[in-house]
Amino acid sequence: MERKAQISQISLETPPRVGELRRITRVMFTRKVVVLGAIIIILMILVAAFAPWLAPYDPYETNLPEALQPPNAHHLLGTDSLGRDTLSRIIYGSRISLLVGIVSIFIAASLGMTLGLIAGYYRGVPNTLIMRFIDALMAFPMMLLALVVASVLGGGLSNVIIAIGIALTTVYARLMCGQVLTIKENDYVMAARSYGASNSLIMVRHIIPNCLPPLIVLVTMQMGSAILAEAGLSFLGIGITPPGAAWGAMVNNGYKYLLDLPILSFAPGIAIMLVVFAFNMVGDGLRDALDPRLRGTV
Amino acid sequence: MGTYIIRRLIQSVFVIIIVTCLVFVVIRFLPGDPILVYLSQQQVDTFTIEQLNKARAEFGLDKPIPVQYIYWIKDLFRGDLGMSLFYREHVSALIAERVPVTLYLGLIAFVISQILGITFGTISALRRGSRTDTAVTLVANLGITVPIFWLGILLIYFFGLKLNWLPRFGYTSPFVDFVQSLRQAILPVICLAIFPLAASARQTRSSMLEVIRQDYVRTAWSKGLRERVIVMKHVLKNGLIPVVTLAGIGLSLILGGSVLVETVFNIPGMGRLGVEAVFSQDYAIIQAIILIMAVMIVTVNLLVDISYGWLDPRVRYG
Numbered sequence: 001m002e003r004k005a006q007i008s009q010i011s012l013e014t015p016p017r018v019g020e021l022r023r024i025t026r027v028m029f030t031r032k033v034v035v036l037g038a039i040i041i042i043l044m045i046l047v048a049a050f051a052p053w054l055a056p057y058d059p060y061e062t063n064l065p066e067a068l069q070p071p072n073a074h075h076l077l078g079t080d081s082l083g084r085d086t087l088s089r090i091i092y093g094s095r096i097s098l099l100v101g102i103v104s105i106f107i108a109a110s111l112g113m114t115l116g117l118i119a120g121y122y123r124g125v126p127n128t129l130i131m132r133f134i135d136a137l138m139a140f141p142m143m144l145l146a147l148v149v150a151s152v153l154g155g156g157l158s159n160v161i162i163a164i165g166i167a168l169t170t171v172y173a174r175l176m177c178g179q180v181l182t183i184k185e186n187d188y189v190m191a192a193r194s195y196g197a198s199n200s201l202i203m204v205r206h207i208i209p210n211c212l213p214p215l216i217v218l219v220t221m222q223m224g225s226a227i228l229a230e231a232g233l234s235f236l237g238i239g240i241t242p243p244g245a246a247w248g249a250m251v252n253n254g255y256k257y258l259l260d261l262p263i264l265s266f267a268p269g270i271a272i273m274l275v276v277f278a279f280n281m282v283g284d285g286l287r288d289a290l291d292p293r294l295r296g297t298v
Numbered sequence: 299m300g301t302y303i304i305r306r307l308i309q310s311v312f313v314i315i316i317v318t319c320l321v322f323v324v325i326r327f328l329p330g331d332p333i334l335v336y337l338s339q340q341q342v343d344t345f346t347i348e349q350l351n352k353a354r355a356e357f358g359l360d361k362p363i364p365v366q367y368i369y370w371i372k373d374l375f376r377g378d379l380g381m382s383l384f385y386r387e388h389v390s391a392l393i394a395e396r397v398p399v400t401l402y403l404g405l406i407a408f409v410i411s412q413i414l415g416i417t418f419g420t421i422s423a424l425r426r427g428s429r430t431d432t433a434v435t436l437v438a439n440l441g442i443t444v445p446i447f448w449l450g451i452l453l454i455y456f457f458g459l460k461l462n463w464l465p466r467f468g469y470t471s472p473f474v475d476f477v478q479s480l481r482q483a484i485l486p487v488i489c490l491a492i493f494p495l496a497a498s499a500r501q502t503r504s505s506m507l508e509v510i511r512q513d514y515v516r517t518a519w520s521k522g523l524r525e526r527v528i529v530m531k532h533v534l535k536n537g538l539i540p541v542v543t544l545a546g547i548g549l550s551l552i553l554g555g556s557v558l559v560e561t562v563f564n565i566p567g568m569g570r571l572g573v574e575a576v577f578s579q580d581y582a583i584i585q586a587i588i589l590i591m592a593v594m595i596v597t598v599n600l601l602v603d604i605s606y607g608w609l610d611p612r613v614r615y616g
Contacts (some may be wrong), residue, residue, distance in 0.1 A: 132309070136316035139592040139599075141554030144572060148584060151576045152324055228445055232558050235447045236573055251448050255562075260456050269448035277443040 027297025037281030042277055055088035060243040065182075068261055077267050080253060081082035082243075086264060089245040090271050096246045097275060100161050100230040101223045108226075109219055112172025117203060119173065127177070136175045142167045147227055150238045160239035164229045168222055175218060179211040186210075213290040220277040221283035224276040231272050245255030247272050302614040310600045317592045318374075325585050357381065370585075380582035389582045392571065397590065397594050399469055400560070400567035403483055404552045407490035411548055415495045417543060419502025420534065423510065434499060441496025446489045446555050450562035453485045462592070467564040482563075489559045494548035502541050509537040539610050546599040550589050553591045 029035050049056060057075075063083030069080045077086035098256035118131040137145070149163035183189065184207065194200050234240050247268040254264025345353075354360045358369055373380065379389035422434035458466035472479040509515065510533060518528045556569030556587045564570075568587050575583035607614045 007484070061414060132312055133314055135309075135313045136320055136592075137312060138550075139317050139595045140588055141550050141557075141591055141595070143554035143557050144569075144588055144591060147557060147573065147576055148324060148588060151579075224443065231445050232447060233443075237556065237577075248447070251445070251451065255451055258451065258455055259459055265448070265451050265455075269445060269452070272445050272448065273440075273443050276445075277439065280439065280443060 001180055024289040031281075031285060031288075033281050034285030035103045036279040037285070040274055040278035041282060042054045044094055044098065044278070045236060047091055048098045051091050055091045056083075057085035057088040057241070059084060059088040059092040059245050062243075068257060070261060078220040078261060078263055080136040080250075080264055081257065086244075086250075086267055089250060090247070090268055092245045093250065093268065093271065094275075096157065096234075096240060097227045097230060100157070100164065101226045101279075103159045104168065104230075105219055105222055107162065108168035108222070111165065111217065112148060112169040112174075113176045113208075115169070116173040116176025116178075117180055117211075118206065120177040121184065121199070121203060122206065123181075130173070131177060135171050137166075139172045140167075142225075142229065145236065146233060147236065150233060154290050155238055157239055157243065157244075160231070160233055162235070164226050167229065168226060171213065171218065171222065174213060180207055180215065183207050183210050185295060192194060211250070217283060217287040217290055218284050220279060223279040224283070227272065227276055240295065299607065299614060303604055306600055306607075308598065308601050310596050313596055314593060317596070318371065319367070321585055321589050321592070322370060323363075325581050326363055326366075335417065340616060341439070352413050356381070374589075379586040382575075382580055384578040384580040384583070387532075389586045391575070392583065393568070393586050396566060396568045396571050398471075399565060400553070400569060401555050402472065402544075403559075403567065404549075404556060406483065406551055407487045407552050408494070410487065411491040411495035411552075412498060412545060414491075415498030416502050418495075419499040420506055420529070420537075422531065423498070423503045423506030423537075426507065435503070438496040438499040438503075441492045442500070444492065446492060447558040447562050449492060450485065450489045451557055453488060454562070456537075457485060463551065467562075469563075469565045486559050486563045486565060489562070490552050490555050493555065494544075494551050497551075498541060498544050498548060501544050503538065505540045506533060506537040509533050535609075539606070542602055542606055542609065546595065546602045549598045550595050553594065581612050 024029070029038070058118065061084065063079070063081065066079050067081055067082075067083040068074070069075055069079045075085050075087065078089070079085055080089070115130050119127040119134075140148075145164040145169045146160070149166055150160050153159035153162060188208055189202060192206055230239065230246070231251070232248035233249035235252045237249070237252070240246035240249055250268035251265050251272075254261065254266075254268070257264055351360065351586060371378070372457070377390060379393065381387070382389050382392055385392060418434045418438070422431045425431050454466050457464045464484055465478070468482055470479040470482055515528060515532050518532050553569075556567055557573055558569070559565070560567045560570040561573055568590070571583060572587045574580075576588070
């Protein structure tokens with residue numbers, strides 16, 4: 001019994017050592033654009049966290065006498081058709097984007113990883129069933145799938161999160177399955193099995209930790225996709241209910257006043273781009289550092 | 299190669315069966331009673347329970363769900379996609395009007411995105427570190443970043459409203475007025491193509507860079523072959539293998555993007571019909587649209603896999 005514990009202790013020493021971590025950070029931040037991305041992400045988290053202190057106005061309060069103002073000293077980005085301050089709404093909108101991004105990716109990653117793990121580890125029937133199911137899910141355009149799932153579950157932000165989470169699951173399942181299939185063939189897995197480790201112990205101790213690097217890269221890269229999907233859905237009018245501030249919905253509201261006040265549509269779009277760009281660049285940097293094989297995949 | 303194709307074909311059929319089950323089950327969970335949507339407000343007020351049930355039976359909505367599924371599949375094989383509860387028309391007729399619109403724009407966008415993506419990616423890899431490379435990389439990174447509905451609005455503002463060069467919205471069949479049709483297609487096609495174009499440029503660039511480092515390319519150089527021959531015969535052929543797999547995803551992105559782009563440009567295609575159907579809780583239409591799109595994507599993926607097996611013999615026996 002003691003011996004068994006000892007051996008599994010030894011084989012645990014695979015995850016990155018300190019020197020490795022330093023190498024990863026160095027490779028990652030050699031490109032300036034990655035540093036820029038990281039700064040934008042940190043700024044966005046701060047903005048989202050301190051929105052009530054940063055926003056100059058209440059983002060939800062209508063103020064009709066001040067409706068549709070161009071940018072001026074009081075309203076840096078002008079006001080919308082209900083007199084609400086665009087800047088304040090963009091600041092609050094960052095909360096929605098970040099929340100949807102993080103939670104939906106969490107759902108997609110945990111669901112996809114579990115499915116991929118089972119499919120890759122047990123092969124045979126579970127593999128066929130799961131992977132064909134994933135193939136079927138992949139046959140639906142993501143935007144349409146999210147739209148339909150969101151409408152099946154009914155509007156609401158939490159349902160949009162679930163919808164995007166489900167739509168993005170496929171990528172994780174496929175990556176995880178492929179990873180597991182290769183990692184399973186390693187000697188340390190066979191060694192673990194030879195001393196009688198159970199399937200679940202092998203999965204948790206040996207397989208999952210070794211699968212993580214490319215998945216971390218994917219998580220970062222997909223934050224951008226999730227934020228874009230949320231923006232698209234809220235542009236179509238799904239998810240956020242008025243007077244809530246979501247960037248996609250703001251773009252749509254501003255569309256009606258495009259000729260006179262293009263900034264109403266332009267400003268929230270630039271916010272979306274900045275954030276998505278930041279996550280993509282940091283994802284690229286992480287990929288170069290952690291897993292060069294993924295280079296170029298979206 | 300024959301067995302490989304047959305194996306992939308069977309897999310695709312299996313996938314399509316799962317797709318139909320998924321579509322059917324998901325759609326049945328849509329909120330709202332479609333019969334109440336179908337009947338006018340006045341009818342709902344005056345109708346008795348019996349009359350409502352009769353209307354339900356007329357659409358087969360009173361049967362158990364597995365039975366409804368079998369009926370639906372039977373009808374599908376007859377080309378009958380059901381009745382739209384909202385438009386009170388055959389879905390197949392409605393869809394037949396809309397599919398060509400989406401396909402017209404989508405296929406142009408697809409071809410442009412693949413050709414330009416591969417060209418830009420290749421040039422950028424061959425001239426690594428040059429100004430062209432920097433420009434292509436920057437544009438590609440922006441391309442996978444920009445929300446396409448927002449890009450559409452931006453283009454409408456500059457090319458439609460400010461410069462007045464191009465029509466701001468709408469669709470004309472190329473058979474009715476070819477020039478107008480093309481002018482109206484330019485902006486939506488840019489929006490549809492931008493993401494797959496950027497993605498394929500990024501993929502091409504990195505996979506070319508990988509191939510350029512290979513020994514056989516160095517050998518080709520040392521043999522004194524001309525750059526064009528090396529690029530065409532050695533680099534492109536091998537570098538494009540991973541790019542081919544992206545083609546299926548490219549089509550999926552374009553069809554998904556049509557939902558947003560057709561809404562922005564007010565184009566009567568499948569995407570906008572889908573959005574309207576979601577809001578009017580029109581089961582039959584949503585079912586038909588996601589089914590058609592899924593079948594298109596499965597078909598393209600099958601073609602991609604077959605060409606993949608043809609390009610890379612290792613895949614066939616894998």
